Amino acid sequence: MKKLQCNPNTLFLLLLFVGIVHLLPACKTSKIGVNKRLDEVGAAFLREQLIRSQVKAEWLTAKVKLGFEGLGQKVSATATIKLRKDSVIWMNIKKLGFEVARVQLSRDSVYVIDRLNNQYFVKDLDYLEKQYNLPADFNTIQAILLGNPIFYVNRNMKVEHSNLEHHLYAEEMSKANHFWLTLSDYRLTKMSFTDHATKRNLVLSLQNYSETSDRQNFSYLRNIDLNSRETGEVSMEIVFSKVTLNEPEIFRFEIPTRYTRVD
Numbered sequence: 001m002k003k004l005q006c007n008p009n010t011l012f013l014l015l016l017f018v019g020i021v022h023l024l025p026a027c028k029t030s031k032i033g034v035n036k037r038l039d040e041v042g043a044a045f046l047r048e049q050l051i052r053s054q055v056k057a058e059w060l061t062a063k064v065k066l067g068f069e070g071l072g073q074k075v076s077a078t079a080t081i082k083l084r085k086d087s088v089i090w091m092n093i094k095k096l097g098f099e100v101a102r103v104q105l106s107r108d109s110v111y112v113i114d115r116l117n118n119q120y121f122v123k124d125l126d127y128l129e130k131q132y133n134l135p136a137d138f139n140t141i142q143a144i145l146l147g148n149p150i151f152y153v154n155r156n157m158k159v160e161h162s163n164l165e166h167h168l169y170a171e172e173m174s175k176a177n178h179f180w181l182t183l184s185d186y187r188l189t190k191m192s193f194t195d196h197a198t199k200r201n202l203v204l205s206l207q208n209y210s211e212t213s214d215r216q217n218f219s220y221l222r223n224i225d226l227n228s229r230e231t232g233e234v235s236m237e238i239v240f241s242k243v244t245l246n247e248p249e250i251f252r253f254e255i256p257t258r259y260t261r262v263d
Contacts, residue, residue, distance in 0.1 A: 043157040070234030152177040
C-alpha cells in the first residue's frame, strides 16, 4: 500500500473532527433559577443547568466557514456538516466552490476522500488517536457538533462567582476542566481543559447564540485555542450558518473506482 500523505485540507479536516476532540460547545439558555442569589447558585445547580439544557437532536445539518492556523499552515474553507445521532457524521470541504475532501465517520471508523489527489483512505478511530495522541471517539465528536457539554473531570466540582460570571471547575490528579457561565441565564461562554501530565491545554469560547427552527439555542461562533506537544499552538474558528435540527438527511459517500486507496 502507498504511504498516506495528507494534503493541508485533509489534515485540517482530521484536526477539526478528532485532533481537538475535547471541545465542548455550548448548551442552550436555561431560564430555571434566573432569579437565584449568587449564594444559592452552587456547583451542583450549575452542572444541572448544563445537562438539562443540552441541544436535543436526532439530525443536524449546517453550513460552516472554517479557519485554521497552526502546524505551519493557515487554511480557510467552507463545508457542509450532516449528523445522524449515534450513527453517522458526514462532512465535505470546499475551496473556491470546489470540493477538495469528503469525510464520513461511523462509530469506529473514519473514511476520507481526497479529491485533489484522487485518493481515499479508511482508518479506525484509534489510528487518529495514535496519530495525534488525543482520544478519538464518536460520542465526543457528536457532542462537539451538537453543542453539548462533556465533563473531562466530573467529581468534586466547585464554583466561584464574580460580578461578571459563574466559574464552575473541577480538578483530579493531573486533569482539570473549567466552565464560565453568564450570571443571569447560565449560558456557557468559555471552557478550558488541561492535562498537566501530557502538557495539553484547550480553550473554547462560544458566542453568537441564536435559536434554531425548533427553538433551541445554538452557538454560531466558536473560537478554539489548543496547545500541546504534538500540535504546538493551534487556533481554529468555526462559524455556523443555516443550522437545521431534526430533519432527516441523505448521506452520499461514493468512492470513484479510479481513486487509489492509501495507507
